[in-house]
Amino acid sequence: MTLSPLNQRRWRNFRANRRAFWSLIIFSILFGLSLFAEFLANDKPILVQYRGGYYMPIFKFYPETEFGGDFRTEAVYRYAEVQCLVETGGMVDCFDDPDTLIEDAKDGVINGDKIEKGWMLWPPIRYSFNTQVEGPGAAPSAPTSQNWLGTDDTKRDVVARVIYGFRLSVFFTLIVSVLSSFVGIIAGALQGFFGGRTDLIFQRILEIWGAMPSLYVIIILFAILGRSFWLLVMVTILFGWTALVGVVRAEFLRARNFEYIRAARALGVSNGTIMFRHMLPNAMVATLTMLPFIVTGNIGTLASLDFLGFGLPSSYPSLGEMTLQAKQNLQAPWLGFTAFFTYAIMLSLLVFIFEGVRDAFDPRKTFR
Amino acid sequence: MSLLRYTDLRVGFRQDGSVVEAVTGVSFSVEKGETVALVGESGSGKSVTALSSVNLLPDTAEITGSITYQGQELVGASEKELRKLRGNDISFIFQEPMTSLNPLHTLEKQLSEVLLIHHGMTGTAARVRVIELLEQVGIHDPESRLKDYPHQLSGGQRQRVMIAMALANDPELLIADEPTTALDVTIQAQILELLRELKDRLGMSMLFITHDLNIVRKIADRVCVMKDGEIVETGPTALIFDNPQHPYTQMLLAAAATGRPDPVPEDAKVVAETEKLRIWFPVQRGFLRKTVGYVKAVNAASFSVREGETVGIVGESGSGKTTLALAMMRLISSQGPVVVLGQDIQGWSNRQLRPLRADMQIVFQDPFGSLSPRMTVAQIIAEGLSVHKVEGYASSEEAVIDIMREVGLDPETRHRYPHEFSGGQRQRIAIARAMILRPRLLVLDEPTSALDMTVQVQIVELLRKLQVTHKLAYLFISHDLRVVRALSHKVMVMKRGDVVEAGDADVIFDAPKEAYTRALVAAAFDLKVEEGAGL
Numbered sequence: 001m002t003l004s005p006l007n008q009r010r011w012r013n014f015r016a017n018r019r020a021f022w023s024l025i026i027f028s029i030l031f032g033l034s035l036f037a038e039f040l041a042n043d044k045p046i047l048v049q050y051r052g053g054y055y056m057p058i059f060k061f062y063p064e065t066e067f068g069g070d071f072r073t074e075a076v077y078r079y080a081e082v083q084c085l086v087e088t089g090g091m092v093d094c095f096d097d098p099d100t101l102i103e104d105a106k107d108g109v110i111n112g113d114k115i116e117k118g119w120m121l122w123p124p125i126r127y128s129f130n131t132q133v134e135g136p137g138a139a140p141s142a143p144t145s146q147n148w149l150g151t152d153d154t155k156r157d158v159v160a161r162v163i164y165g166f167r168l169s170v171f172f173t174l175i176v177s178v179l180s181s182f183v184g185i186i187a188g189a190l191q192g193f194f195g196g197r198t199d200l201i202f203q204r205i206l207e208i209w210g211a212m213p214s215l216y217v218i219i220i221l222f223a224i225l226g227r228s229f230w231l232l233v234m235v236t237i238l239f240g241w242t243a244l245v246g247v248v249r250a251e252f253l254r255a256r257n258f259e260y261i262r263a264a265r266a267l268g269v270s271n272g273t274i275m276f277r278h279m280l281p282n283a284m285v286a287t288l289t290m291l292p293f294i295v296t297g298n299i300g301t302l303a304s305l306d307f308l309g310f311g312l313p314s315s316y317p318s319l320g321e322m323t324l325q326a327k328q329n330l331q332a333p334w335l336g337f338t339a340f341f342t343y344a345i346m347l348s349l350l351v352f353i354f355e356g357v358r359d360a361f362d363p364r365k366t367f368r
Numbered sequence: 369m370s371l372l373r374y375t376d377l378r379v380g381f382r383q384d385g386s387v388v389e390a391v392t393g394v395s396f397s398v399e400k401g402e403t404v405a406l407v408g409e410s411g412s413g414k415s416v417t418a419l420s421s422v423n424l425l426p427d428t429a430e431i432t433g434s435i436t437y438q439g440q441e442l443v444g445a446s447e448k449e450l451r452k453l454r455g456n457d458i459s460f461i462f463q464e465p466m467t468s469l470n471p472l473h474t475l476e477k478q479l480s481e482v483l484l485i486h487h488g489m490t491g492t493a494a495r496v497r498v499i500e501l502l503e504q505v506g507i508h509d510p511e512s513r514l515k516d517y518p519h520q521l522s523g524g525q526r527q528r529v530m531i532a533m534a535l536a537n538d539p540e541l542l543i544a545d546e547p548t549t550a551l552d553v554t555i556q557a558q559i560l561e562l563l564r565e566l567k568d569r570l571g572m573s574m575l576f577i578t579h580d581l582n583i584v585r586k587i588a589d590r591v592c593v594m595k596d597g598e599i600v601e602t603g604p605t606a607l608i609f610d611n612p613q614h615p616y617t618q619m620l621l622a623a624a625a626t627g628r629p630d631p632v633p634e635d636a637k638v639v640a641e642t643e644k645l646r647i648w649f650p651v652q653r654g655f656l657r658k659t660v661g662y663v664k665a666v667n668a669a670s671f672s673v674r675e676g677e678t679v680g681i682v683g684e685s686g687s688g689k690t691t692l693a694l695a696m697m698r699l700i701s702s703q704g705p706v707v708v709l710g711q712d713i714q715g716w717s718n719r720q721l722r723p724l725r726a727d728m729q730i731v732f733q734d735p736f737g738s739l740s741p742r743m744t745v746a747q748i749i750a751e752g753l754s755v756h757k758v759e760g761y762a763s764s765e766e767a768v769i770d771i772m773r774e775v776g777l778d779p780e781t782r783h784r785y786p787h788e789f790s791g792g793q794r795q796r797i798a799i800a801r802a803m804i805l806r807p808r809l810l811v812l813d814e815p816t817s818a819l820d821m822t823v824q825v826q827i828v829e830l831l832r833k834l835q836v837t838h839k840l841a842y843l844f845i846s847h848d849l850r851v852v853r854a855l856s857h858k859v860m861v862m863k864r865g866d867v868v869e870a871g872d873a874d875v876i877f878d879a880p881k882e883a884y885t886r887a888l889v890a891a892a893f894d895l896k897v898e899e900g901a902g903l
Contacts, residue, residue: 260737266730
């Protein structure tokens, strides 16, 4: 795909803004990595070799019996017993003294007998967002070599929760922003294009809609339907789509009197085509200017709902919930600092990127 | 010592790291009490030259060389020094009277602001001076108009107020940047007369920027002809006009739409006609949207246009000529018959009209506004093909190439965007977009008004050629009587929605019956103000 000269100029301008460009690179790397969160922080190994066979617990359910254990439930790979079973090739002695046996198995010989040595390939962080960390100490516990940023008040690893929480926040805001922009642009386009009575009625509906207390509606809906991610997405779109209507409507009102729109009408081009082919590109610049506020605003919405306890179900890795825990556990500063820096870095990067995008689309701005 | 002297002025604009030179070494001077005209086509750098004097250019401009005002160097002078000169010793009048005045301030406020800044004048003293100034520029009963806002004035009156603002501090030098381009011909004649009279009375010098040589001949003592950022010829006005040396000056002087249209055969078929067409916009008030009155845009207009014939519609702005054309295209609502190709299409729905749209096409005035900036030329021209079928071409690509050749564009450039083309080329693109559907009726809404004289001539020739080849019927709208004369068989003169006079072009131009037509013709061809025309 080749870019039009206009877009080439925009891309050049964006590249010239070094802060925005580097923010984009850093954010892409962070988000790219978080997409593979399961390979970064998980309580299951990526790959297991047991008695010459290969297993991928990250994707598939294996009962403990598969590795010579007793239970038909899923193998708990972080237990020493299971690790011992895998590495020794399923020796029964593992249930008595796994730690010594693992030490012993390193050279491949136990008590003079050669064993079928196996191994496990672990992610760098051996906890998922919902893994309970065993071990001494009260929750939340301070950072250690195992839990780099400590644990939260239910003894879950903070690093793992940040990685998953970051992914969830970005996902949430992307989905909500795209969908609500889509609805908002269509609504604004229709109002601006047809104007007159359509516009008048629509505007009044918008005013009524905007006056609705969204927080109460969310609380009531969650009480009736139960909390879930997709319900939250839907509700946020329901109250978020109006953000773009104003600017898109204004652009369409302006554009509908342009001479090239009139020329298209004289050619007999249909309304839909005129809106899509001639008028929408004009509205895109205004939309892009508003988009940063929508994207960061949605992250803020999710965070504040979680913080208030009306957000995602508690089983989800939520950064807002971590902020709430930080408030309730001031004796555990690692929670507060982690939440603060995660939000600060994520939002700053996004703001820098969109600032660059907006400047790149500004035709009057000259770059030297 | 000269009042204003330019020595080897160069102005460049930075963009994307490179510098585009707009003015390349200009030297001339304006003496006391003299009017110097800078003439050239758009893009020749004449406005940039004028604006650089007190540095009113954007930040991206780089100025080198020297400009002196009464011996004082202005290039590189501090903002404070320049501000003292601006409006005080050197005043400006700009092209667009609509946007040069602040719409939220009354006349008194706008004018007394100038007096306050440069003289610290307030209260009664300022008010007396404001009234005096308005009187000077020919505003009737100025006292009663002090509390008026710009929108309550006509275009000509606004330009007079602009001149009053420029004169408020008794400037030594008045720089007028195309001050009459946006005005109607009759108003233009009045403003020129006013400027000349004021200059003589107040003993000012004037630097007059224009693209219209007729104005130069009327007003200037000396002429500098600019082309591509350089002055190619300079000298006293009479000398330049009688004996131009440089080929470019000769070309400019020769550029005028001349000739007459080819005669129409007697048995030519009627393409479009209307009888007593009325376009009234209802004015609705109150909660129940009761119609309390009408804005009468067009009252009872009748005409018919045949194959190969041009009907010219002339009139000043606000006379309803564009409205009439849009109603004929059924782009706005009207009352009365609209007959195209024998069918009365009044009241047809958009869907019914769509097949007929190919037969009636329109070309607009502004070649910059009428092309979507985000589409390539090929996409723009081929747009109509997505709605209508045209016989004889295998692909739309082929049709586009063919029509581009016919209107005089290089088909190789079809993948470029409109901003890469000049005004004249853009107008050709707009014509190609209309012509690709092989229409029978072409409405031309001021197609030459935004173009330079030399380009106007080319477009007129192209239109004439197309008319003969395709037996086109033209509805030609313009306020430029010269172009109308060169193209039209019949002429209709409109004033405030009424048809004042209609008939054969030769009769109307050579022996106008109505006073209004006479005034128009006098203003357009001789830049004279006809007395008692009721303007």
